[in-house]
Amino acid sequence: MLNLFRKKSSDNRPVNNTDWRDRLARSRSALSDEIRELVAQAGSIDENLLEDLEAVLLGADLGVTTTTRILDAVRQAHKSGVISSPQQVLPAIQAELFDMLEPCEQYLSINNSHQPYVLLMVGVNGVGKTTTIGKLTQRFKEEGLSVMLAAGDTFRAAASEQLQVWGERNQVPVVAQQAGADPAAVVFDALQSAKARNTDILIADTAGRLHTQSNLMAELEKVVRVIKRQDESAPHEVMLVVDASTGQNALHQAREFNQAVQLSGITVTKLDGTARGGVIFAIANELEVPIRFIGVGERAEDLRPFDAASFIDAILPLE
Numbered sequence: 497m498l499n500l501f502r503k504k505s506s507d508n509r510p511v512n513n514t515d516w517r518d519r520l521a522r523s524r525s526a527l528s529d530e531i532r533e534l535v536a537q538a539g540s541i542d543e544n545l546l547e548d549l550e551a552v553l554l555g556a557d558l559g560v561t562t563t564t565r566i567l568d569a570v571r572q573a574h575k576s577g578v579i580s581s582p583q584q585v586l587p588a589i590q591a592e593l594f595d596m597l598e599p600c601e602q603y604l605s606i607n608n609s610h611q612p613y614v615l616l617m618v619g620v621n622g623v624g625k626t627t628t629i630g631k632l633t634q635r636f637k638e639e640g641l642s643v644m645l646a647a648g649d650t651f652r653a654a655a656s657e658q659l660q661v662w663g664e665r666n667q668v669p670v671v672a673q674q675a676g677a678d679p680a681a682v683v684f685d686a687l688q689s690a691k692a693r694n695t696d697i698l699i700a701d702t703a704g705r706l707h708t709q710s711n712l713m714a715e716l717e718k719v720v721r722v723i724k725r726q727d728e729s730a731p732h733e734v735m736l737v738v739d740a741s742t743g744q745n746a747l748h749q750a751r752e753f754n755q756a757v758q759l760s761g762i763t764v765t766k767l768d769g770t771a772r773g774g775v776i777f778a779i780a781n782e783l784e785v786p787i788r789f790i791g792v793g794e795r796a797e798d799l800r801p802f803d804a805a806s807f808i809d810a811i812l813p814l815e
């Protein structure tokens with residue numbers, strides 16, 4: 497049996513499993529309640545049960561590839577005699593899900609050999625990039641690090657004001673230019689300024705929407721090139737933000753961004769209001785990119801370092 501109750505999270509702060517269960521309640525209903533009902537009614541582990549399980553897993557946004565992996569694992573465990581009754585199916589699924597998630601639990605540790613440590617936030621519009629930057633700024637400040645923000649979203653009218661608000665709230669400088677300016681130029685200036693001030697972390701916001709998706713990718717590639725002109729090792733983290741409530745779209749976005757600008761981390765937001773949290777399994781299984789944080793609300797404190805055990809305990813508990 498898995499030990500799903502650890503006292504410390506990957507960032508060394510205490511983990512509150514009740515909090516995780518509260519925030520992820522809707523995804524738990526979509527996955528756990530449904531599976532429980534199926535196995536309670538099943539007389540044996542047979543193809544009928546597996547078919548019903550398939551429908552539940554797909555409905556909970558695990559996607560085809562990941563659902564197939566889980567069903568294969570259950571089938572295999574049954575065939576080899578590791579499990580024999582429907583009641584043992586849930587722990588078998590849980591174990592497989594844990595194997596999927598655990599490699600993706602890698603806390604974003606800021607390497608202070610880079611000054612500044614450059615974090616580039618990317619993602620389509622409305623997923624929560626700017627809000628996540630605000631949340632991260634508060635977290636890094638609490639860790640005693642100095643932070644600067646770069647308003648690289650010059651596309652949307654109010655974008656830099658929104659970032660300024662987070663900057664003021666956390667008392668960190670925000671480098672911005674007028675709307676329509678070249679995002680790469682904004683980030684270039686910010687990087688120079690962060691170096692001059694010996695800032696620990698520079699977080700660059702980017703636009704989520706351009707005329708076409710290929711424009712967006714080309715713009716991001718340019719931002720990365722311009723950063724590298726000043727520091728070849730940067731950006732040290734390219735973090736994709738996806739909105740869990742978009743389900744399989746979040747998975748497609750992760751694939752697409754990973755191809756264009758190699759991702760080093762993912763933050764999954766809006767898990768508080770959605771039943772589609774299962775998409776995290778699909779992202780972990782298919783992309784194998786570290787899941788750094790999850791967003792569980794709109795406030796600055798509603799960001800959790802991703803913790804595989806707490807996540808599984810919250811959406812597929814054994815009892």
Ligand SMILES: Nc1nc2c(ncn2[C@@H]2O[C@H](COP(=O)(O)OP(=O)(O)OP(=O)(O)O)[C@@H](O)[C@H]2O)c(=O)[nH]1
Nearest residue numbers: 621622623624625626627704765766791792793794
């Ligand atoms: N419930 C909930 N809302 C969130 C979360 N993260 C962000 N939001 C909300 O999502 C909305 C969009 O967030 P933004 O941070 O502006 O998204 P963005 O990706 O910067 O959007 P663009 O700048 O338009 O590309 C805001 O209303 C946020 O408060 C979360 O974890 N939970």
Ligand SMILES: [Mg+2]
Nearest residue numbers: 625626649655
């Ligand atoms: Mg934004």
